[in-house]
Amino acid sequence: EDKVVQSPLSLVVHEGDTVTLNCSYEVTNFRSLLWYKQEKKAPTFLFMLTSSGIEKKSGRLSSILDKKELFSILNITATQTGDSAIYLCAVDNNNDMRFGAGTRLTVKP
């Protein structure tokens, strides 16, 4: 059975801290791994990763994939209160996406 496991489930930090969110997966037909940010409603796209070892960056956010060890990390540096959200990891296995349970990040001022 395909599995996507995120850790931690919940994280509380202060503004300026750096956080690392983890996602491990076991899927039968891996194609890509995606990170989404979910604030109030729709998940909004952050990164799509298909190749190992290539870091993707967008401002203070970065992510990398390890296809040998079957995991990905999402880093957020210099966190701000606006980063508070649920961060979802999803693995596309050719026709559908399997989501992890998410990491709820709370950034306190």
Place this chain on the structure above:
Amino acid sequence: EPEVTQTPSHQVTQMGQEVILRCVPISNHLYFYWYRQILGQKVEFLVSFYNNEISEKSEIFDDQFSVERPDGSNFTLKIRSTKLEDSAMYFCASSRLAGGRDIQYFGAGTRLSVL
């Protein structure tokens, strides 16, 4: 920026009633999806749709559910006889390509409340 739009944003219905949730995918996208998220739980895949037929469906997508693309722009999810446990947020998504080659963009969701 093009976006996936869903209507209504909130639907309240009585148990046993039929509901139709509507989605307008991004115009040049060819692949369409429905997901649901029960309050406090993970986002779950329901069904994918391409070329006017279902490509893949999960075990959740039983005979009570159906999808349709009735015209060139709408993509609908019908629940024939709603149950209390169908209460959830339903997200529509679309992508240009499938098979992990493209990003799926999500709509804002329809919150379905079954009373």
